[in-house]
Amino acid sequence: MVTFNLLIATSLAYVALLFAVAFWAERRAARGKDGWLRSPWIYTLSLSVYCTAWTFYGAVGYAARSGLEFLTIYLGPTGVLIGWWLILRKLVRIGRAQRITSVADLISSRFGKSTMLGVIVTLMAVVGTTPYIALQLQSVTLSFEVFFGGPSNPEQMAAWVAVGLAIFTILFGTRNLDANERHHGVVMAIAVEAVVKLAALIAVGVFVVWYLADGPRDILARIDASPIANWQVEQGRWIGLTFLSAAAFLCLPRMFQVLVVENADERHLATASWAFPLYLLAMSLFVVPIAVMGLELMPRTANPDLFVLTLPLSEGKGGLAMLSFLGGFSSATSMVIVASIALATMVSNHIVMPIWLRAQGDQATVSGDVRWVLILSRRVTIGAIVVLGYLYYVVSGGGTALAAIGLISFVGVTQVLPAMLGGMFWRGATRLGAAAGLIVGAAVWAYTLFLPSFGAGAVFSQAMLDQGPWGVEWLRPQALFGVAGLDPVVHAVIWSVGLNAAAFVAGSLMSFPTPLERLQGAQFVNVFDLSREAQGWTSGQVEAEDLLIMAQRILGAREAQSLFQTAAELQGKSGYLPDPTPEFLDKLERELAGSVGAATAHAMVGQIVGRAAVSVQDLMAVADETAQMLEYSSQLKAQSDELTRTARQLRDANDKLTSLSIQKDAFLSQISHELRTPMSSIRSFSDILRDASLSGEEREKYAGIIYDEAIRLTRLLDDLLDLSVLENGQVALEVQTGSIGAVLDRSISASALGNRLTIQRSRTREDVVVETDLGRLSQVFINLIKNAEKYCRADAPRLSIQVRPAGEWVHVDFIDNGKGIPPAQQALIFEKFSRLSDHSRAGGAGLGLAICREIMTNLRGQIGYLPGQNGAAFRVSLPLRMAMAAE
Amino acid sequence: MARDPLFLPERRYQKRRLADAARVLPLVGGALVLLPVLWSTPETATPDAPVPMTSGAGIYLFAVWAVMIALAAIIAPRLSASDADDSPDRD
Numbered sequence: 001m002v003t004f005n006l007l008i009a010t011s012l013a014y015v016a017l018l019f020a021v022a023f024w025a026e027r028r029a030a031r032g033k034d035g036w037l038r039s040p041w042i043y044t045l046s047l048s049v050y051c052t053a054w055t056f057y058g059a060v061g062y063a064a065r066s067g068l069e070f071l072t073i074y075l076g077p078t079g080v081l082i083g084w085w086l087i088l089r090k091l092v093r094i095g096r097a098q099r100i101t102s103v104a105d106l107i108s109s110r111f112g113k114s115t116m117l118g119v120i121v122t123l124m125a126v127v128g129t130t131p132y133i134a135l136q137l138q139s140v141t142l143s144f145e146v147f148f149g150g151p152s153n154p155e156q157m158a159a160w161v162a163v164g165l166a167i168f169t170i171l172f173g174t175r176n177l178d179a180n181e182r183h184h185g186v187v188m189a190i191a192v193e194a195v196v197k198l199a200a201l202i203a204v205g206v207f208v209v210w211y212l213a214d215g216p217r218d219i220l221a222r223i224d225a226s227p228i229a230n231w232q233v234e235q236g237r238w239i240g241l242t243f244l245s246a247a248a249f250l251c252l253p254r255m256f257q258v259l260v261v262e263n264a265d266e267r268h269l270a271t272a273s274w275a276f277p278l279y280l281l282a283m284s285l286f287v288v289p290i291a292v293m294g295l296e297l298m299p300r301t302a303n304p305d306l307f308v309l310t311l312p313l314s315e316g317k318g319g320l321a322m323l324s325f326l327g328g329f330s331s332a333t334s335m336v337i338v339a340s341i342a343l344a345t346m347v348s349n350h351i352v353m354p355i356w357l358r359a360q361g362d363q364a365t366v367s368g369d370v371r372w373v374l375i376l377s378r379r380v381t382i383g384a385i386v387v388l389g390y391l392y393y394v395v396s397g398g399g400t401a402l403a404a405i406g407l408i409s410f411v412g413v414t415q416v417l418p419a420m421l422g423g424m425f426w427r428g429a430t431r432l433g434a435a436a437g438l439i440v441g442a443a444v445w446a447y448t449l450f451l452p453s454f455g456a457g458a459v460f461s462q463a464m465l466d467q468g469p470w471g472v473e474w475l476r477p478q479a480l481f482g483v484a485g486l487d488p489v490v491h492a493v494i495w496s497v498g499l500n501a502a503a504f505v506a507g508s509l510m511s512f513p514t515p516l517e518r519l520q521g522a523q524f525v526n527v528f529d530l531s532r533e534a535q536g537w538t539s540g541q542v543e544a545e546d547l548l549i550m551a552q553r554i555l556g557a558r559e560a561q562s563l564f565q566t567a568a569e570l571q572g573k574s575g576y577l578p579d580p581t582p583e584f585l586d587k588l589e590r591e592l593a594g595s596v597g598a599a600t601a602h603a604m605v606g607q608i609v610g611r612a613a614v615s616v617q618d619l620m621a622v623a624d625e626t627a628q629m630l631e632y633s634s635q636l637k638a639q640s641d642e643l644t645r646t647a648r649q650l651r652d653a654n655d656k657l658t659s660l661s662i663q664k665d666a667f668l669s670q671i672s673h674e675l676r677t678p679m680s681s682i683r684s685f686s687d688i689l690r691d692a693s694l695s696g697e698e699r700e701k702y703a704g705i706i707y708d709e710a711i712r713l714t715r716l717l718d719d720l721l722d723l724s725v726l727e728n729g730q731v732a733l734e735v736q737t738g739s740i741g742a743v744l745d746r747s748i749s750a751s752a753l754g755n756r757l758t759i760q761r762s763r764t765r766e767d768v769v770v771e772t773d774l775g776r777l778s779q780v781f782i783n784l785i786k787n788a789e790k791y792c793r794a795d796a797p798r799l800s801i802q803v804r805p806a807g808e809w810v811h812v813d814f815i816d817n818g819k820g821i822p823p824a825q826q827a828l829i830f831e832k833f834s835r836l837s838d839h840s841r842a843g844g845a846g847l848g849l850a851i852c853r854e855i856m857t858n859l860r861g862q863i864g865y866l867p868g869q870n871g872a873a874f875r876v877s878l879p880l881r882m883a884m885a886a887e
Numbered sequence: 888m889a890r891d892p893l894f895l896p897e898r899r900y901q902k903r904r905l906a907d908a909a910r911v912l913p914l915v916g917g918a919l920v921l922l923p924v925l926w927s928t929p930e931t932a933t934p935d936a937p938v939p940m941t942s943g944a945g946i947y948l949f950a951v952w953a954v955m956i957a958l959a960a961i962i963a964p965r966l967s968a969s970d971a972d973d974s975p976d977r978d
Contacts, residue, residue, distance in 0.1 A: 068945055075920050078952065082959045083913025085906060085966065220942040229941045233923040242920065270967030274959035281952050288945060 004148055007322070014196075014326055015164065018333075021192050022172045022185030029184035030581070038264040040271035046187045046258045047276045048194035049339075050077060050249060051283055052132070053139035053332040054406045056197055059284065061305030063291040067231020070287060072238060074280040076245030084273040087250070088259065090424055092269055094527050095260035103256045103416055104346040107438075110423035110524050111431035112517035118350030120438050121416060125253045125346055126385070127450075128412035129339050131405040133389025134396065136332035137161055143328050146309045147321070155394055165336045166386040173341040174378045186337060187262050193330035198282055200327025204308055205286020207320055208293045212311070219289045226292045240490035241407070247417045247497075248410040253342035254335065261342075336386065344381040352377040407489050408453050411496060415441035418501040422508070427521045433508030441500025444480075449492035452477050544577040547588060550604060554592055563591060667832055670846075674716055678709040685709075719847040723832070726854035733773040733858060735882060740803050740812060741766030743774055747781035757789045760800040768803055768810050772882045776855045780863065783848045784814045784874050791872065792818035808880055813866060815873040826865045852876075902966070909962050916955040920948070 055073065062070035080088060100106045103125065108118035137158040144157055172185040213219050223229060249255055263269065294307030302310055308328070312320040356373055418441070419434040451459040460477060468476040478488050480495050513521065544564075551560035561576055567587065568578035578584050585605055592601035602621075685702045688694065694702070725731050741763055748759060770777075788799040794817045804811045821829060832850045849863075856863045861878030927938050939947075 067941055068948065071948055075948075075952070078955065079913050079917055079920070082916055082955050083910070084963070085909035086913065220946075223942045223945070224940050231941050232928050232938060233926055233944075235924045238924055239921060242917075267967045270963040273963045274956050277952070277956045277959065281949065281956065285949070288941075 007144070007147055007325070010322060010326070011329060014329065015168070015333075018189045018192065019168070019171075022168075022189040025188035026172070026185035031579075038268075040265075040268035041275070042187060042191045043258075043263065043265075043268040044272040044275040044279065045191035045194035046262060047255070047272060048197070048279060049190055049254050049258055049334050050252075051194075051197065051280075051331055052335040053136050053328050054132075055283070056201065056328050056331040057139055057143070057305050057308055058406070059287045060291045060294065060307045061303070063228065063287050064295055064304035064307070067228050068288070069231070069234070069237060069241065071284060072241035073245045074284050076242045076247070077249040078277040078280055079242070080246045080249050081273045081276050084269055087421070087424075088269055088273075089266070090527060091250070091420075092260050092263050092266055094424065094524050096263065096266070097527055098523065101261060101349060102342055102346045103251060103253055103420070104350050106256070106260075107416065107419050107423065107434060108350065110520055111419075111429070111434050112514050112520055114431050114435075115350065115354050117419075117431065117434055117438070118346075118354075120435065120442075122343075122346040122350045124412060124415060124438065124442055126343055126388075128409045129253060129343055130385065130388045130392050131396075132409045133336055133339060133386065134393035135405060136336050137390060137393045140329060140332045142303075142306065143309055143325050146306050146313065147325070158390060158393055161332075162386045162390040165333055166340075166383050168333070169337045169340050169382050169386070170379045173337065173344065173382060174375050183262065183341065186341065187258070190258070190334045190338060193334045194279070197327040197330045198279065200323045200330075201283055201286060201308065203320060204290060204312060204324050207312060207315075207317065208286065208290050212293050212297070212315070213289070219292065222296065223288060223292050226295055228288065228292060228295070234487070236490045237487050240487070240493050244407070244410050244414060244489070244493055247414040251413045251416040251420065252410075253346065253413070254339040257338055257342040257345075261345075336389070340382045340385045343385050344378040347381040347385075348374055348377040352381070404453060408449055411449055411489065411492050412442070412445050414493070414497060415445055415500055417497065418504040422501075422504055423521070424524055426508075427518075427525045428508055429504070429521065430508045430511045430513040431517055432511035433504045433506070436507035437500045437504030440503040441496045444496040444499050445492060448477050448480060448495055449488060452488070544580055547580065547605070548576060551588060551592065563588070663831075670832070671720070675713065678713040678716075682706050682709045682713075716847075719851060723847055723851050723854060726851065726858055729858065731776075731858055733882075734775060735772060736774045737769060737771045738774045739766065740768045740770060740810065743778050744781060744801060744812075747778045747785060750778070751782050751785045751789070753785070753789055756797055757785075757792065758796065758798045759785075760798060762802065766803045768805050768880070770810060770878060770880055770882075772859050772861075772878060776859060777876075777878070780852045780855050780876060781812070781814075783852050784876070787848060788814065788816040788818075788872070792816040794818050794871075805880075806877075809861075809877055810880060812876040812878075813869075813873060814876070815866070815869045816871045818871045820867075820870070820872045821865060823867065826867065829865065830863070905962055905966050908958075909966055912955065912958055912962065916951070919951045919955075923948070 059070045059073070062073075094100065095106065098106075098109050100109060104118045104121035107121050108114050111117050140161050141154045141158045145154065169186075172189070173183055209216060209219050213222060250259075290307055290311065291304065294302070294304060294311055298307065298310060298314065308324050309321055312318075312324060353374065356377075415438060418437045419429070422429040422437075423434065452465060465477060467473060473479075474481050476484075478491060479485075480491070483491060483494070486494070548560060548564050551563065554560075555563070564576045564578060567584045568575055571578050571581070571584075573579070589601045589605050592604065685706045689699060689702050689706075741761075744761065744766060753759075785799065788797070792799070796817075798817045800813075800815045802813045802815070804813065830849045830853045832847055852863050856876065856878065859878055860882050861876065863874060863876050866873035866875045923939075923944060926944075927933070
């Protein structure tokens with residue numbers, strides 16, 4: 001006899017066994033000894049998450065009520081698998097090439113990494129899956145009740161089961177964050193559970209056929225004698241349910257997880273294509289016999305859903321009942337585990353991460369941070385999903401309404417089908433079309449099936465179900481557009497999938513895809529042309545060698561070898577080839593990223609290890625990086641240009657300083673020379689004067705020379721002082737208004753010319769009124785006139801003074817008829833102490849023109865040599881109003 | 888420029904036909920599985936075409952199922968053994 005404690009102990013022992021199996025598989029996978037774990041048989045068995053407790057217990061009940069119709073639930077997936085060459089092969093190839101992590105990721109990736117689509121699919125998956133999890137909790141609780149006629153508190157029981165499942169899933173579903181989202185431990189545990197549930201069902205079947213009945217022939221006779229013999233094909237449901245289960249097999253998040261995400265090698269699909277249908281056949285072979293014998297032997301009040309348990313129990317076969325219980329337990333647990341992992345991946349990747357990244361702004365570049373957030377969000381999500389399922393179970397009261405939810409849930413997840421198949425086979429499918437299809441399909445599903453399923457009066461009133469909203473008969477939820485008389489599920493499938501597909505096609509035809517969508521579309525639809533990497537998993541050694549070759553190219557041979565050697569030593573291996581563990585790959589990627597950028601490094605390592613094609617996102621990241629490098633190098637170039645410019649400026653400044661220093665030295669030597677000449681004559685003549693023997697006439701002559709020299713010296717010092725004041729800009733200007741002619745008159749008379757020089761003027765033109773320091777201006781004019789007198793070597797020296805107004809300015813030109821100044825000297829004449837030649841010296845110290853230039857600068861004007869005038873020509877330019885030019 | 892030969896080597900030709908078989912298989916299976924839709928119902932039954940017995944229907948369905956599995960088991964391993972050269976556009 002099975003006691004409560006024994007059952008609990010057995011369940012716990014079974015769970016402990018699963019833990020051990022999962023742990024062992026993880027350990028082996030971590031050590032790289034996962035050849036056996038990656039066998040096609042494990043893959044095939046893992047697909048059995050399709051068979052939940054709903055099918056384990058429910059199939060018999062289904063057969064007892066509706067005959068062979070339960071087979072449609074298995075025949076649909078059989079068709080999909082036998083037709084693997086058409087759809088599944090492409091789906092798996094796309095999943096591997098694009099590193100797809102979930103159904104939501106598939107749809108989002110295909111339509112240009114659309115966050116919106118990811119969110120829609122994720123929400124639909126959560127809504128579709130939660131009731132299903134509730135169903136599993138219910139079945140486990142019910143099966144406990146069978147043994148003990150109802151424990152004191154079924155909800156408490158369900159709570160314990162939920163907690164246990166959540167812990168198991170969190171432990172093995174989120175242990176590591178594999179880029180490929182593979183969970184070796186979980187898959188192995190699921191495979192064990194698959195064997196247990198098949199063995200349990202077959203054991204009960206064999207017991208029924210050969211122990212309760214007299215073999216197959218007897219069973220067939222009993223079938224035809226039982227109520228099941230009255231079964232007949234309901235055409236609509238037969239076709240509809242076959243299609244529905246086939247579609248759901250592709251779209252269910254948990255099926256996608258084991259079919260595509262956990263697929264380690266495409267060739268496994270070829271084995272599964274016949275082996276999994278065989279598994280399904282074995283699972284359903286004894287369903288009808290068990291149902292028939294149950295109907296025959298059990299009281300009429302017995303729940304046919306639990307015949308698998310109650311038949312052995314009523315015959316006193318406690319051990320068999322226990323096995324059967326474990327089978328049902330396995331079905332329920334494997335479904336909850338895989339579904340919650342799949343949903344957690346979707347929720348964390350498509351809802352939590354986008355929100356978190358947005359909240360973080362630019363700081364999310366630290367990869368460690370993101371991994372931690374991902375793992376935490378997955379753990380929380382798994383817990384939340386199991387809790388949601390539990391709440392749904394409690395709220396719905398665990399009644400028969402829950403049993404119907406299986407098909408309703410199938411129809412909900414099937415809404416992904418048009419976008420999925422369209423995205424795989426039609427390049428014209430667009431994001432807008434996919435979103436429209438998904439939203440329309442989900443809305444129609446909710447309106448025609450999900451909301452009415454709560455019963456009349458719950459969400460929709462009876463009146464609304466009968467007469468439609470606002471009495472519009474055409475909108476009756478279960479007879480849309482007058483299509484009455486159909487089974488509600490078939491009705492909902494036709495309308496939701498039909499309108500979904502129509503909206504998908506229409507939206508795609510009417511919208512234009514973004515470049516990323518078009519690229520992804522081409523990558524998905526033409527996946528076989530683009531990737532030829534079906535060779536399966538290469539061995540670790542080859543990978544490590546490839547990695548070494550690549551690393552040597554990038555890092556340099558010595559660095560790469562020492563990196564690999566250190567890693568190998570850390571793993572306890574000798575030589576240069578460490579196992580490509582995640583830690584090592586991370587480290588290598590970081591090293592490579594230092595040279596080629598993170599995205600490029602990731603793509604390169606991924607190419608060798610993951611054997612995954614580089615996705616468009618990768619390429620765009622690479623392009624971003626390249627752009628950043630280009631930007632950086634152009635910045636560098638700009639900086640180096642700037643430096644070159646600065647260096648040149650510095651060199652110029654240095655040249656200037658050097659030449660200034662030379663000028664200063666020259667100036668000092670000049671000035672000493674200029675001072676010395678009069679000083680030495682003064683000294684020598686004063687010496688002579690001390691001689692008393694001089695006559696009065698001689699004495700007077702020498703005193704006159706001394707006087708003249710002293711005057712010259714004074715003038716020189718005056719000039720120097722003047723120049724220094726002018727150069728420092730400390731001169732106090734006395735601004736007056738007067739005409740140029742008047743200034744010229746004054747200057748000519750002050751020049752005290754002899755009769756030698758003739759001056760030509762045009763007085764009418766000279767009546768230009770200027771506002772400037774007239775005294776200083778006159779000083780310039782005097783200097784120029786005196787220069788002409790001194791230096792003009794013509795036979796009849798003539799100075800022409802011409803006044804030319806030019807807008808706001810006036811030019812005064814002084815042109816003589818001498819030889820002029822040779823071009824080489826023209827630039828020098830305004831420098832201090834520049835005299836053209838000693839013989840032309842006439843008492844000046846060579847400061848005249850320098851002073852003129854300084855004066856003109858102070859008057860905001862300028863003075864320059866005017867070449868090509870048949871003589872020496874100077875042009876004095878000054879603004880009409882000095883103050884104005886200063887502005 | 889080397890042109891592709893008009894006819895494929897025999898091995899590759901057979902492989903292409905094998906892929907064709909893999910594509911046709913689900914269609915045939917689907918047709919056979921959906922066949923019960925055409926069976927007589929009590930309303931349409933005649934003495935010549937009675938409603939099939941549930942046991943017979945079950946045997947038919949399981950037989951179809953088993954044959955499909957067997958055919959898939961024959962085709963699939965041969966296809967996957969060398970599906971590297973499966974350019975879809977040429978025959």
